[in-house]
Amino acid sequence: MSDQQQNRARLHREYDRVWGNWPGWGALAAVNHTSVGLRFIVTGLVFFLIGGVLSMLMRTQLALPEQDIIGPELYNQLFTMHGTLMMFLFAIPVLEGVAMYLIPKMIGARDLPFPRVGAMGYYCYLFGGLIILSSMALSIAPDSGWFMYTPLSSSTYSPGPGSDFWLLGITFVEISSVSGAIELLVAIMRTRSNGMSLTRMPIFCWYIMVMALMIIVGFPPLILASILLELERAAGFVFFEVAGGGDPLLWQHLFWLFGHPEVYISFLPAAGIVSTLLPVFAQRPIVGYRWLVLAVITMGFISFGLWVHHMFTVGIPQLAQAFFSLASMLVAIPTAIQIFAWLATLWTGRVVWSLPMLWILGFLIIFVAGGLTGVMLALVPFNWQVHDTHFVVAHMHYVLVGGMLFPLIAGLYYWLPHVSGRMPSELLGRWAFWLVFVGFNMTFLLMHVTGLLGMPRRIYTYQAGLGWDWLNLLSSIGGFVMAMGVGMLIVDLLLHFRFGRLAPRNPWNADTLEWAVDMPVTTYNFISLPDIGSRHPLWDDRQLPERLESGQGGLVEIQADRRVTWGSDAVTGQVREVVHVPSNSWLPLQTGVLLAVVCLGLLTKFYWVALGASLLALLVILRWSWHNGGHPLAAPLRDDDPQDPPLHSRTCDGPGRWGMLSTLLANGSLFACLLFGWFYFWTVSPQWQVPAQAPLSATPLLLAGLLLSAAALLYHRLTVRLCRGQAQGLAGGLWLCTALGLGHSLVILWLMLDAQLTPRSLAHDAVLAVMLGYLLFHGVLATLLTLLQALRVRLGYVGVRLPYEPMVLRPLWSYTLGVFWIALAGFFLMPMAW
Amino acid sequence: MASFAVVTLLVVVSLWLYAVKRRPGELDAARARRIQNRWIIGGGLILPISSMALLLVFGIPIGYRMLPLPVAGQQVLQIEVTGHQWWWQVRYPEADIELRNELHIPAGQPVDLQLTSNDVIHAFWVPRLGGKLDMLPGRTNVLRLQADQPGTYHGQCAEFCGTGHAHMKFTVHAHAPDDFAAWLEGADRDE
Amino acid sequence: MRWRPHHPVHLILGLCVWSIWFVVLYGGLSVACQLTPPEPQQGPFNWLNVLLWLSTLVVVGLLLWAARVLWRAAPRAEQPLGRHIGVTSAGLYLVSAFSTLAVAMPVLFLPPCI
The missing domain is CATH 1.20.5 (Single alpha-helices involved in coiled-coils or other helix-helix interfaces)
Known part of the structure; x- marks a missing residue:
C-alpha cells in the first residue's frame, strides 16, 4: 500500500469514528443528513404505497354503477385518507427528504446546519403519520375530505374523533415540514463551499430555496386554521360557526392560502430534478440559467395569489374572481419558460438516452396536458361548469402525478447508484414505466370526459345509464395497470440492491458536486471541502473527487472530535466561519416521542397527560438548547480554537441567527393570518357581533407594552455592546431583561383573566383570546430563554469570546415587540375607530 | 379551446422528441x-x-x-333554495309554495335562485343549465339560471356534504311560460 | 447593510410589492363592497374601479422605475456576480410590473361588487 493510500484509509477511519452512526438501536440517534434524508424518502414511499392501495379500493367501488362493495361511510374515509396521505405524508416529505439528502452534497458541505432539528422533524413526521394511519385501522378515520371544509368537519356534523386525528396529526407533520424547510434554507444560504456564489449554485439549489421559503410562508396558514378548528371542536370556541359571529369561509381562505402554494411546493423540487437531470443527459450546461432563476422566483410568489381559484363557486364578486383568474393564468408563463428552456437544452445538446430520460419525457407529456387543462380551469365560466367534477380530479392528477411523481422517479433512478453503488436494470425499469404511463393515461384521460359528462367528485356510487359506465370501468382497469407498474418499480428497486451492476464513480458524467462523494455514500460526504470556481465543478476538473478524497481540499483535520463544515457568505460564498454541528443525539427522538404523547393525550382527551408531556417536551428542548455553543458537550473554548476562519459560535452572525430569522418568518406568517382572520370577521362575517363593552382596558395594555419595549431595547443594547467586545454588566443586564419580560408576561396574563372573555359564544372573544395567548406565549418564551442566557453567562458558556447565542435570541425580542404593538393597533385601536 | 390545447400539447411534445433525437454540430x-x-x-x-x-x-x-345584473323592464322570478343534509328545500316566496327536491321554472326566462344552506356547505348544480354555486350557512348567493327549452333537467349537490352526498339530487322542470303560470296557480291551490 | 443595486434583496423585492399590492387590491375591494358598494348599473366606471386602477398605475410605475434603475446600474457592478444579480433583479421588477398590470386588467371591464 502506497503512502497516499494509507493516508486516505487513515482519514476515512478518522471520519468514520467522528461522523458514523451508532451501531444497533443507536442508529435511532443518528442526526446526519444522509441517514435522515433516506429515512424521509423510504417512509414517504411506504405512505405512497398505502395511499395507492386506498385509491385501488375506490376504483374497485366505482368500476361498475350502483355497486355496494364499499358504503358511503368507508368511501368517504378512503378518499379523505388518500388525499391526505398523498399530499401531506408523501409528496412534501419525500421531496424534502430528497433535498435534505442532496443539498449538502451539492453545495459541498458535510451536513445540514441544524442536524438535530432534521432528525426531530423526521420523528414528528413518522409519529404524526402513524397517528393518522392508526385512525384508519380503528375505522374512525377522518371522512370530511382532505380539505376538511367547515362546518362539515366541525363537531356538530363530524362528532367522531376522525377530524381530530386529521387536525392534530397533520399539524404534527407540518411542524416537521416547516423545520425541514428552515434547515434547507439556511443550509443553502450559509453553508455553501468556498467560492460558490449565488450564481454558481446548481440550479437545483434555487428551486429548493424557493420551495423552502414557500413552505415557511405557506404552511403556517394551515397550522393556524387547524389550531382554530381544533379549539372549536375540543373547547367549543367559536371561529367557523355563523351563530356566534364566525364564518365557515374563513377556513376555506386559510386552507387554500396554504393549499394552492402546496401544489407548487411539490412541483418546484420536481422541476428542479428535471433541470438537474436534463443537462447531464444532454451533456451540456442548462440553457437559460438566469431565465430559470427568474421563472422559479416568479412562480414562488405568484402561486400565493391563486388561492381563491379553488373558491370560485362560493359567491365572491366577479371582479375579485377575475383577479385570481388572471393570476392563475400568469403562472403559465414561468412554467412555459421552464419547459422551453429545457427544450432548448435538449435542442443544443447531444442526448444520451436512458431510463431517467424516459420518465422525464413522461413527465413532460402528462404535465403539459395538466397545465393546459389548468389554464382552462382558470377561466371562471368554465370553472363554474366543471368545478367539483371528475374533470378536476383528472386535471389535478395530471399536474401532481405528472409534475411530481414522474420527475421524482426519474430522480430516484438517477441517484440510485449514489445510495447503493449499483446501476438500475433497464429492462424492468422500462416495463414499469410503460405500465405506469399507459395505466395513468387510461385512468385519468378518460376521467376528463366523465367529468364533462357531469359526474361529480366524491360520490361513492352512481346510477347506470348516464353514459359514465364504460368510462369508469376503463378508468378502473387503467388504475390497476398503473398499480402493476408501481409494483414492478418497487420490485426493480429492491432487486437492484442485490443484482444491480456495480456503478462506476459518476456513472452519468454529471457536473454537480454530489457525484464527488464516495459510492455508496458515507455520512460525512467529503474528506476535504472543495473550492468552487464555476457552476460545473466536475466537468471542469474530472480529478476533483480523487483530490478531495486524498485530503487536498479544505478543512481536512479533525479537531477535538468536532463535526465541522464551512459557513460562508450568503451572496459570494466566501468562507466566513467553521460551522460545528452536533453529533448523534437522543434528544430529537425524545422530543418526538413526547410530542406524540401530547398529540395522543389531546386525541383521547386526557388533557393532564397532554399538559405533562408538553412540559416534559419543553424541558427536553431546553436541555437541547443548553448543549450548544461553549457547553462542554458542544465546542468549549480552547486555546487551539481555529482563528481564521473562527468557529461559528465565536461569531455574531452564525447560521443560528439565520435559522431564528427564518423561524420568525414562519411565525410572522401565522400571526398575519390571525390578523387577517380578525379583519375578515369584522368586514364580511355574516353575523359578526361585538360585545357592548371593549374587553381590554388601556392602562394595563400600555403597561405591558412599556415593560416589553424596555426589555427589548435593553436586550438590543446589550447585544450590540457584546459584539463590540464590551461585556461589562452583561449578566446584570440579562437578569434585568428577564425581570422586565416576566413583568410583561404577568400583565398580559392578568389582562387575559380580567377581560372575562366568552370565547364559547362569541367569535370576537375567541379570536381575542387566541391573540392574547399568542402574546403571552412569546413573552414567556423570550423571558425564559433570556433567563437561560443569564445563567450561561455565569457559567462561562456565553461571553465576549462566545457572543453567538445572545445574537441568535435578539430577533425573537424584536419580533415579540413588533407583534405586540401591531396587535395593540389591530385589536384595540382599530375597533375603537370602527 | 380543447382543440387548441391538444394542438399545443402535440407541438410541444414533438418538439421535445425531435430535440432529443437531433444531433447538433458544434455550436x-x-x-x-x-x-x-x-x-x-x-x-x-x-x-x-x-x-x-x-x-x-x-x-x-x-x-x-x-x-345577475338587473334586467331592464322585467321582474326576475325569485326562488329560494335551501340545502339540507341531504335534500333540497325550494320556496317560491311570492306564491308561498314549498317543494322538496324539485324545482319548476319558466323556460326562456331568467330566474334568480337565492341559495343558502341550513347545515353544511352544499352546492347547487344542474349540469345542463350552467354553472354551480355554493350554498353556505349564513349567506345567500344568487344564481341566475335560464332554461332555453322546456323539459326536465337533473341536478345534484356538487360540494361534498357527508354520507348522503352521492344521493342528494333534484329535478328541474322547465315549463313553457303559459304552462308555468298554470302550474303556479295549481300548486298554489293544492296548498 | 445598504440595499445597493446588486444586493440580492432586489430579487424578491419587486414581487413582494406585487404581493402586498395584490392583498390591498383584493382586501380593499372586499371592504369597499361591504361598506359602500357603487351602483351595479354604473358598470366598470365608478369611483371604486377608478381608485383601484390608479393605485395599479402607481405601483406599475414604481416597479418600472426600479427595473430601469437596476438595469442601468448592473453593468457598473465590480464583479460578474453583482452584474448577474442586478440584471436578474431588473428582470424580476419587470415581471412584477407586468403581473400587476395583468392582474388589474379586469378593473377596466367588470363592475366591482357583483
Whole structure:
C-alpha cells in the first residue's frame, strides 16, 4: 500500500469514528443528513404505497354503477385518507427528504446546519403519520375530505374523533415540514463551499430555496386554521360557526392560502430534478440559467395569489374572481419558460438516452396536458361548469402525478447508484414505466370526459345509464395497470440492491458536486471541502473527487472530535466561519416521542397527560438548547480554537441567527393570518357581533407594552455592546431583561383573566383570546430563554469570546415587540375607530 | 379551446422528441445563445401571453352574461333554495309554495335562485343549465339560471356534504311560460 | 447593510410589492363592497374601479422605475456576480410590473361588487 493510500484509509477511519452512526438501536440517534434524508424518502414511499392501495379500493367501488362493495361511510374515509396521505405524508416529505439528502452534497458541505432539528422533524413526521394511519385501522378515520371544509368537519356534523386525528396529526407533520424547510434554507444560504456564489449554485439549489421559503410562508396558514378548528371542536370556541359571529369561509381562505402554494411546493423540487437531470443527459450546461432563476422566483410568489381559484363557486364578486383568474393564468408563463428552456437544452445538446430520460419525457407529456387543462380551469365560466367534477380530479392528477411523481422517479433512478453503488436494470425499469404511463393515461384521460359528462367528485356510487359506465370501468382497469407498474418499480428497486451492476464513480458524467462523494455514500460526504470556481465543478476538473478524497481540499483535520463544515457568505460564498454541528443525539427522538404523547393525550382527551408531556417536551428542548455553543458537550473554548476562519459560535452572525430569522418568518406568517382572520370577521362575517363593552382596558395594555419595549431595547443594547467586545454588566443586564419580560408576561396574563372573555359564544372573544395567548406565549418564551442566557453567562458558556447565542435570541425580542404593538393597533385601536 | 390545447400539447411534445433525437454540430456560444433566446422568448413568453389574451377575449363576455345584473323592464322570478343534509328545500316566496327536491321554472326566462344552506356547505348544480354555486350557512348567493327549452333537467349537490352526498339530487322542470303560470296557480291551490 | 443595486434583496423585492399590492387590491375591494358598494348599473366606471386602477398605475410605475434603475446600474457592478444579480433583479421588477398590470386588467371591464 502506497503512502497516499494509507493516508486516505487513515482519514476515512478518522471520519468514520467522528461522523458514523451508532451501531444497533443507536442508529435511532443518528442526526446526519444522509441517514435522515433516506429515512424521509423510504417512509414517504411506504405512505405512497398505502395511499395507492386506498385509491385501488375506490376504483374497485366505482368500476361498475350502483355497486355496494364499499358504503358511503368507508368511501368517504378512503378518499379523505388518500388525499391526505398523498399530499401531506408523501409528496412534501419525500421531496424534502430528497433535498435534505442532496443539498449538502451539492453545495459541498458535510451536513445540514441544524442536524438535530432534521432528525426531530423526521420523528414528528413518522409519529404524526402513524397517528393518522392508526385512525384508519380503528375505522374512525377522518371522512370530511382532505380539505376538511367547515362546518362539515366541525363537531356538530363530524362528532367522531376522525377530524381530530386529521387536525392534530397533520399539524404534527407540518411542524416537521416547516423545520425541514428552515434547515434547507439556511443550509443553502450559509453553508455553501468556498467560492460558490449565488450564481454558481446548481440550479437545483434555487428551486429548493424557493420551495423552502414557500413552505415557511405557506404552511403556517394551515397550522393556524387547524389550531382554530381544533379549539372549536375540543373547547367549543367559536371561529367557523355563523351563530356566534364566525364564518365557515374563513377556513376555506386559510386552507387554500396554504393549499394552492402546496401544489407548487411539490412541483418546484420536481422541476428542479428535471433541470438537474436534463443537462447531464444532454451533456451540456442548462440553457437559460438566469431565465430559470427568474421563472422559479416568479412562480414562488405568484402561486400565493391563486388561492381563491379553488373558491370560485362560493359567491365572491366577479371582479375579485377575475383577479385570481388572471393570476392563475400568469403562472403559465414561468412554467412555459421552464419547459422551453429545457427544450432548448435538449435542442443544443447531444442526448444520451436512458431510463431517467424516459420518465422525464413522461413527465413532460402528462404535465403539459395538466397545465393546459389548468389554464382552462382558470377561466371562471368554465370553472363554474366543471368545478367539483371528475374533470378536476383528472386535471389535478395530471399536474401532481405528472409534475411530481414522474420527475421524482426519474430522480430516484438517477441517484440510485449514489445510495447503493449499483446501476438500475433497464429492462424492468422500462416495463414499469410503460405500465405506469399507459395505466395513468387510461385512468385519468378518460376521467376528463366523465367529468364533462357531469359526474361529480366524491360520490361513492352512481346510477347506470348516464353514459359514465364504460368510462369508469376503463378508468378502473387503467388504475390497476398503473398499480402493476408501481409494483414492478418497487420490485426493480429492491432487486437492484442485490443484482444491480456495480456503478462506476459518476456513472452519468454529471457536473454537480454530489457525484464527488464516495459510492455508496458515507455520512460525512467529503474528506476535504472543495473550492468552487464555476457552476460545473466536475466537468471542469474530472480529478476533483480523487483530490478531495486524498485530503487536498479544505478543512481536512479533525479537531477535538468536532463535526465541522464551512459557513460562508450568503451572496459570494466566501468562507466566513467553521460551522460545528452536533453529533448523534437522543434528544430529537425524545422530543418526538413526547410530542406524540401530547398529540395522543389531546386525541383521547386526557388533557393532564397532554399538559405533562408538553412540559416534559419543553424541558427536553431546553436541555437541547443548553448543549450548544461553549457547553462542554458542544465546542468549549480552547486555546487551539481555529482563528481564521473562527468557529461559528465565536461569531455574531452564525447560521443560528439565520435559522431564528427564518423561524420568525414562519411565525410572522401565522400571526398575519390571525390578523387577517380578525379583519375578515369584522368586514364580511355574516353575523359578526361585538360585545357592548371593549374587553381590554388601556392602562394595563400600555403597561405591558412599556415593560416589553424596555426589555427589548435593553436586550438590543446589550447585544450590540457584546459584539463590540464590551461585556461589562452583561449578566446584570440579562437578569434585568428577564425581570422586565416576566413583568410583561404577568400583565398580559392578568389582562387575559380580567377581560372575562366568552370565547364559547362569541367569535370576537375567541379570536381575542387566541391573540392574547399568542402574546403571552412569546413573552414567556423570550423571558425564559433570556433567563437561560443569564445563567450561561455565569457559567462561562456565553461571553465576549462566545457572543453567538445572545445574537441568535435578539430577533425573537424584536419580533415579540413588533407583534405586540401591531396587535395593540389591530385589536384595540382599530375597533375603537370602527 | 380543447382543440387548441391538444394542438399545443402535440407541438410541444414533438418538439421535445425531435430535440432529443437531433444531433447538433458544434455550436459556438453566440449561436447557442440565439437558439436559447429564440425558444425561451418565443415559447416561454409569447406563446402563453398570446393564448391568455385569446382566452380572455372569449371568456370575459361569457362571464359578463352570467352576472345577475338587473334586467331592464322585467321582474326576475325569485326562488329560494335551501340545502339540507341531504335534500333540497325550494320556496317560491311570492306564491308561498314549498317543494322538496324539485324545482319548476319558466323556460326562456331568467330566474334568480337565492341559495343558502341550513347545515353544511352544499352546492347547487344542474349540469345542463350552467354553472354551480355554493350554498353556505349564513349567506345567500344568487344564481341566475335560464332554461332555453322546456323539459326536465337533473341536478345534484356538487360540494361534498357527508354520507348522503352521492344521493342528494333534484329535478328541474322547465315549463313553457303559459304552462308555468298554470302550474303556479295549481300548486298554489293544492296548498 | 445598504440595499445597493446588486444586493440580492432586489430579487424578491419587486414581487413582494406585487404581493402586498395584490392583498390591498383584493382586501380593499372586499371592504369597499361591504361598506359602500357603487351602483351595479354604473358598470366598470365608478369611483371604486377608478381608485383601484390608479393605485395599479402607481405601483406599475414604481416597479418600472426600479427595473430601469437596476438595469442601468448592473453593468457598473465590480464583479460578474453583482452584474448577474442586478440584471436578474431588473428582470424580476419587470415581471412584477407586468403581473400587476395583468392582474388589474379586469378593473377596466367588470363592475366591482357583483
